[in-house]
């Protein structure tokens with residue numbers, strides 16, 4: 158029989174001292190002691206969650222989908238800020254979907270849907286998704302063989318609702334990896350958001366030292382079109 162894995166709960170506290178009174182929000186994320194990728198919070202997730210925190214006034218009632226969510230820090234933070242959130246991870250890794258559910262329970266989120274969405278696969282769950290305003294993906298570009306599959310799924314959803322955006326954080330692991338040719342192939346635009354713009358250029362963030370020495374980039378990806386004139390975000 159497989160040994161039960163040990164779970165620990167990590168707390169992340171997002172703060173804004175510039176408001177009067179200062180605002181803060183704490184999110185609890187259960188992590189599993191397991192070498193698999195989707196079992197704990199990656200530095201990229203803290204950076205993306207920090208960006209969402211700075212945009213929290215825009216989140217209520219927005220439909221937000223997180224892909225490759227793992228333990229789902231950004232999606233949970235978006236839900237705690239009032240967005241209608243759908244969390245997803247590979248349909249082939251039920252344990253990751255279980256992690257999404259566990260993170261919702263730890264934050265008393267009862268209305269968050271959890272779906273198996275495997276990048277690059279056109280499944281009924283993908284096709285039947287409602288139009289989403291925002292797609293989140295933290296550290297989903299970590300295996301070059303999957304880069305195009307991630308973008309195929311994202312491009313499919315962005316084209317369904319061309320006003321939507323994909324907000325993603327990327328950890329630089331090799332100077333040879335880049336998604337630019339794939340963005341061109343799938344007719345996508347990418348704008349980089351400097352970390353200092355949202356106070357994420359620190360080793361410590363949200364009370365955790367996870368971003369540490371890692372080189373993380375924040376990007377906003379949209380579909381290229383001549384028709385959109387109204388900025389939605």
Ligand SMILES: C[S@@+](CC[C@H](N)C(=O)[O-])C[C@H]1O[C@@H](n2cnc3c(N)ncnc32)[C@H](O)[C@@H]1O
Pocket residue numbers: 194195196197198199200201202224225226227228229230246247248250253274275276294295296297299303
């Ligand atoms: C590096 S982890 C990042 C997890 C989480 N987003 C974070 O930043 O803490 C990559 C995530 O992508 C998921 N994943 C890997 N391959 C996938 C696929 N083909 N389709 C959907 N999700 C996948 C993994 O299960 C894992 O949760």
